[in-house]
Amino acid sequence: MSNFTWKGGGYMKSYDVIVIGAGVIGSSVAYHLAKKGLDVALIEKGGVASGTSSRCDAVALICDKKPGIDTEIGYASIQLFKQLAKEFSVDFEFASRGSLYVCETEQELDIAKGYVSQQAKDGYDMRMVDRNELQQIEPYLADDLAGGIWTEVDSSMNPYKLCYAFVEEGRKLGLEVYDYHSVQNITLDVKGRVESVVTDRGTFKTNRIVNCAGVWSPKIAEMVGVHIPIRPRKGMVLISEKTPFKVASQKVHEFGYMLSKFEDIQFKRNVSELVEKHNVAFTIEPTDANNFLVGGHRAFKGYNISSEIEVMHAIAERAIRFLPKLKEINCIRAYAGVRPWVEDHLPIVSEVEEVPGFFIASGHEGDGISMAPITGRMVTQLIAGEQTDFNIDKLNFSRYKKANAV
Secondary structure (H helix, E strand, C coil): CCEEEEECCEEEEECCEEEECCCHHHHHHHHHHHHCCCCEEEEECCCCCCCHHHCCCCEECCCCCCCCHHHHHHHHHHHHHHHHHHHCCCCCCCECCCEEEEECCHHHHHHHHHHHHHHHHCCCCEEEEEHHHHHHHCCCCCCCCCEEEEECCCEECCHHHHHHHHHHHHHHCCCEEEECCCEEEEEECCCCCEEEEEECCEEEECCCEEECCHHHHHHHHHCCCCCCCCEEEEEEEEEECCCCCCCCCCEEEECHHHHHHCCCCCCCCCCCHHHHHCCEEEEEEECCCCCEEEEEECECECECCCCCHHHHHHHHHHHHHHCHHHHHCCEEEEEEEEEEECCCCCCEEEECCCCCCEEEEECCHHHHHHHHHHHHHHHHHHHHCCCCCCCCHHHCCHHHHHHHHC
């Protein structure tokens, strides 16, 4: 149980670790810390899953990652998801449907072959499919597409239920949740170490904090004099009406989605000015409710999450190009969220050397769901002084200090 102390007439509760942010990363971190036997508080300015985690398409993919550490973590997380789906009392609707990357042109197909070759060499089950097999897998796809990539391990789930599953299982292990508590300040002791978290509803004592606030992580880090180079990157999704038939049976997206995600890949798609202007790339995900989530879109618009009509038109245009059947289906609403973007597209998972006790688990951009279980476990290993599942030197916050020194 946590300790209670009185300080300056104010009530203070003490914890081994305080996790800030109850999205998918924060809820996973909190669960794994509680499972380790630590006394943990999870603090959230809104409700559980009220930020980016409630505004995504909730897939765990390896097909959209570059070869290396992010693919490794993504694959291991999917394996852990399978285990957690059996253990957790809350059904978070985990399903291994697989995913299909579709290539519009022969040029894209050639790039895809090189990508699949590298991932296959590293032991991941991906394979190329030609245009005929493409039609067999997804009959409603346009018949002039060059081919694609099939990845069997890719999975989907319900993002709300996933966050609540982590939280509820954590509560069974002693996790205490303080939703609707806005962090106002973080105090340090005379040696510069973490001392307490001050919220608008009380102060909590701790010597270890994990900043899992996603796009708001920089605001939390500023409280201890740390600059995190995370920017909010907006994404928008359309929701279709329920349909009596399956337009797509699994996650389907264009290979151009990866090409639009990574700025260092030099490739120019042949798309309309509207699609190019809004950096739109086709993706569709079926839901258990028999409708579809259709995207996708990446743009730097600050923290603005309003739906934009012009972007909706661009998403619809691109979706119909790949799935002409969508012309017959109504869009019932749209929503947008912001992803925590970092320039090298790798999350930050480490302690900040300059502020002992201040840890960061953020910057996953669109891979929060994909990497959540292993991120939670590795943060716990860091705090416990254990070896992490993977060598995460590339994810250390110190990489920004090294880059600035060059």
